[in-house]
Amino acid sequence: MQENKPILIVGLGNPGDKYSRTRHNVGFMAVDSLVGADTKWKSEKEAYTTVVKIDWNKIIFAKPQTYMNNSGISVASLMKFYKIPLENLFVIHDDMDLKLGDIREKVGGGSAGHNGIKSIDNHVGKEYNRIRIGIGHPRDVNLQIDPSDWVLGNFSDSEFEKIKSAIKNINLSNK
Secondary structure (H helix, E strand, C coil), rough: CCCCEEEEECCCCCCCHHHEEEEHHHHHHHHHHHHCCCCCCCCEEEEEEEEEEEEEEEEEEEEECCHHHHHHHHHHHHHHHCCHHHEEEEEEEECCCCCCEEEEECCCCCCCCCHHHHHHHHHCCCCEEEEEEECCHHHHHHHHHHHHHCCCECCCHHHHHHHHHCCCCCCCCCC
């Protein structure tokens, strides 16, 4: 991470109440939890953003409003506007290949079929920080449904509680 440069933390999701409890919106849920319920958001660069200062670090939290498949448009625009180096970009997103509530971090890698990640990769490159939150796979619960229907489906109440608990374990203080 480049010191003395802003940090951009992006939660991926889809805008609108219709998607608020879907598996694909885990990134939005995480960002909302990290900044707190009383946060004031502003609309800029096709995203909702809020800026937090911790010590001397400027941290921009963002929720792209371009819908998942075009997340890279907003992320690239925010990075250019705030002069964010790629290594200061953190993207929080859902991952079907992780068990429900598991959290993994990595730098770079493939998209694993995630269209939001594909879009960001296409617009800014691949070597950014990723915080992946497991949403489980339909096969884990013996469902034969299309993965796109799974990610756009709502969490059950018990799944939602598990996700909220997992999100509380995201620690950005060592970034």
